Amino acid sequence: MEVAVNPELKTLHVKQDITYYNASNDSLDSIVLNDWNNAFSDKNTPLALRFSDEFYKGFHLAKPEERGNTTMIELTDNQFMALEWQRTNENPDFVIIKLKNKLPPNSKTDLHLTYIAKIPSDKFTRYGYTQNGGMNLRNWFLSPARFENHSFIKYHNYNLDDIANAATDYELQIKVPNQYTITTDLDSVSKDSSSPAFSTYLFSGSSRTDFNLFIEKQNTFNSYNNGELEVLTNLKNKKLGEIQKAIIINRVITFANNFIGKYPHKKITVSQADYDRNPFYGLNQLPSFISPFSDEFMFEITFLKTYLNNYLQYSLRLDPRKDNWIYDGLQIYAMMKFMEENHMDQKMLGRLSKMKLFKSYNITNLTFNEQYSYYYMLMARKNLDQPLGDPKNTLIKFNEQIASKYRAGLSLSYLDGYLNHNIVPESVQEFYSLNKTQQVNRYDFEKILTQKSPKKIDWFFETIIGSRESIDYKFGNVSRTKDSIHFSIKNKTNIFVPVPVYGLKKNNIVFKQWIEPQSNDSVYVFERKNADKIVLNYDNEVPEYNQRNNWKSLKSLVITNRPIKFNFAKDLEDPYYNQVLYVPTLTYNYYDGFAPGMRFHNKTILDKPFTFDINPSYSIKAGTFSSSSAFSLNHYYRDSNLYNIRYSISQNYFHYAPDATYFRLNPMIQFRIREENFRDNRKQFIIARQVIVNREASEYITDNSSPNYSVFNLRYLNTKTELINHFSFMTDVQFSGDFGKLAGEIEYRRLFENNRKLNLRLFIGSFLYNTTDSDYFSFGLDRPTDYLFDYNFYGRSESTGFFSQQYVIAEGGFKSMIEPRYANQWMTTLNASYSIWNWIEAYGDLGFTKNKNQNEHFVYDSGIRLNLVPDYFEVYFPVYSNNGWEISQSNYNEKIRFVITLSPKTLVNLFTRKWF
DSSP states (O other), rough: OOEEEETTEEEEEEEEEEEEESSSSSSSEEEEEGGGGGGGGGGTSSHHHHHHHHOOOOTTSSSSSGSSSSEEEEEEEEOOOOOOOEEOOTTEEEEEEEEEEETTTEEEEEEEEEEEHHHHHHHHSSSSEOSSSSEESSSSOOOBBHHOOOOOOEOOOOOSSOOOOOOOOEEEEEEEEOOOOOEEEEEEOOOESSSSSSSEEEEEEEEEEEEEEEEEEEEEEEEEESSSOOEEOOOTTTTHHHHHHHHHHHHHHHHHHHTTTOSSSEEEEEEEEHHSSSOOOOTSSGGGGGGGSHHHHHHHHHHHHHHHHHHHHOOSSSSSTTTTTHHHHHHHHHHHHHHHHOOTTTTTTTGGGGGGGTTHHHHSSSGGGGGGHHHHHHHHTTOOOOOOSGGGGGGEEEEEEHHHHHHHHHHHHHHHHHOSHHHHHHHOOOOOOOOHHHHOOOHHHHHHHHHOOOOOOOOOOOOOOIOOOBOOOOOOOOEEOOSEEEEEESSSSOOOOOOOEEEEEEEEEEEEEEEEEOOOOOOOOEEOOOOSSEEEEEOSSBBBBTTTTTTOOOHHHHHHHOEEEEESSSSOOTTTTTTEEEEEEEEEEEEEEEEEEEEEEEOSSSSSEEEEEEEEEEEETTTTEEEEEEEEEEETTTTEEEEEEEEEEEEEEEETTTTTEEEEEEEEEEEEESSSSSSOOEEEEEEEEEEEEOOOSSSSSOSSSSSEEEEEEEEEEEEEOOOOEEEEEEEEEESSEEEEEEEEEOOOOOOOTTEEEEEEEEEEEEEEEESSSSTTEEEEESSSSOOTOOOSSSSSSSSGGGGGGBOOOOOOOOOOOOSOEESSSSSEEEEEEEEETTTTTEEEEEEEEEEEOOOEEEEEEEEEEEEEEEETTTEEEEOOOOOOOOGTTTTTTOOOHHHHHOOHHHHHHHHHHHTO
């Protein structure tokens, strides 16, 4: 390639000659070139849709000049005759070149290309042009795709770093303005600076699948050479000296060479951009000034993770999408071994574990390597884990970047512990050596492991790698004598894999033995060796779903197998205790005022089948006690679209008026349904509940006709949401002694290519029967009466003043207060809004309401909506409605409506939805 860099236009002008060798046994009539830079060309590419699916706004809202593309100028063959080529809208990130004559096996042909690569901004993926005028370049040129199993691998760019390039020899001549420098992992050949304006660099590389290129005004990379490999890195750490960094880098290089094998190239880059794309989750969430780790350790762990990632990515010739688990497994397995060799005593939270304040927390007592299983279990307990062997592009983002990656490393460590003869490390080295001589795949790795293992390990590939089956052992009957232990093992999931049994005395291991249960209620006899406790999977080597049932005390008097432990705020699950967490709370409504309280619950970071949450509080304004509580039981189905049934009962006791309280009891069963494709954002819910309400009579409320009531409610919700499109459908049926009603709601949101947003909502509701003589159970046009106490109204009984202006998007959905405000027969409304500029929107509502013994009433309103955070913080300014020009009427400030959500949990969902 001859490349001319234009930093002003953010373009690369490329003249490229490809000599393509057909190393297959097939005759080729076409050649496929990966063109992943063109994935940034518009808002409808597979990459753009992936961004939308993960709720990333940056790409859709970006300016056209911030996106990238590839403009083909010329494509010719050996005789410099033009060749036909194809790049479709559906497949914008690869080019199919039609050959004039078939290319037989063991033959070659030349292709000559001229094109302009417009480089995208680095804010999308960390690669691209930077804000300081440089470029971090990756996957920017047209590269031959890998040919395998009689076809080319045609992968879309999904921002997964898994391009499937053929192994290629490169010669790169690149010309840049003199004020710029170039850093690359290609081999340097020469540099020509004779021109007053430009410098020309010549680089080469052999048998590579990809390379990195960094163009900077001021070189930020430092070179470290241990005689075998040159490392170029610009990882940020200003507190360490060059000698300290050199020692750490040499330690990591030596470890990788000894543990996996020698890196096949002379140079490797380890950049801050690489680390920022794949950080060490947990460490990257902590501000540097409160980091519980030393500067040396922080640099070492960030360098280790990034180095191993690049080391494996640029040396393994696997299919990086289909065989992704091997990349991930080797990286995390190697990291775990490195920590065992160099930082055996390092804790998950570093020096915090030594502080007395945190001594009782399980999270501070975990070793650094133990954290990996908790990140995996976070998804397993949500029933969102996926098979390790699944292609990378099918994984949920949290699984792709964290959970599956960690599970893969844990799985190799598990197999290593079970075989216990250095078989896994030796197999890794043999596989890595084979990879240097031929193109390999996952089955080559499996074959090597199987041949070297003295035991049958089919279960490892079938269950641990190829399925999402959960493992859960527990003790059955346990008896003991002074010298022996008799026990049975129960398998709660009927998945039989090896598991270690430990004997402990005063928390010190006195014996460890692997067992291989073949059936339920397997019975074993062990020598006791003075053990006072036996534990299954004590060191968490087996990726087990539930460790809370893994141990039995052998002491003669045991009050409870798991004593209660109280912890402040939050903690990781501790399998050896029943944890009760407590945290101060502060709630608010207009009648109770501020209500400080204490919340007691058992919700650790990992989900549990049974949870409780009890929150007593004291209402300062009312001078009385108030409370809320909830108890729930989850049942998960691993192999069904109906993946969760939740049984729950909750209660609330607060004031609904200045002088009156309400008590709500809400027993409920919820069915959650998902698609077979876990990445599909469509979710379905079926909810059945009985809402029982008792209200005290109030002098301030004119309607006390039904102070106590009970309503059966059945709901179905079907929603599919992403950045560009949102569609939801909801039906609601309610039955009580005095009324029955049926309602439906359809909501649609669309973000157009011009960044305008359209919101539509249709509501239809009708009474099946209604014998009430008040509007307490009627449909509300602008504000529901909320007789089920579902909404977080801060002043639910207010008819005037600030709190009466709180708006909830429910039922009629109007913003203006138009008489009649309620409908006791039927109501249908359409709510719409359209963005004018940024978060400023115009809204309009129209509909019909019908009350008994009255004609239908046509209603409408319109105004301006400040959509600051959709559904969480919005302000509505009415302009024109049935009431006339509201903006010119008196007391206009009382007509303004607002949406505000103070619940931290609700707001957190805005930021976590991209992960799950």
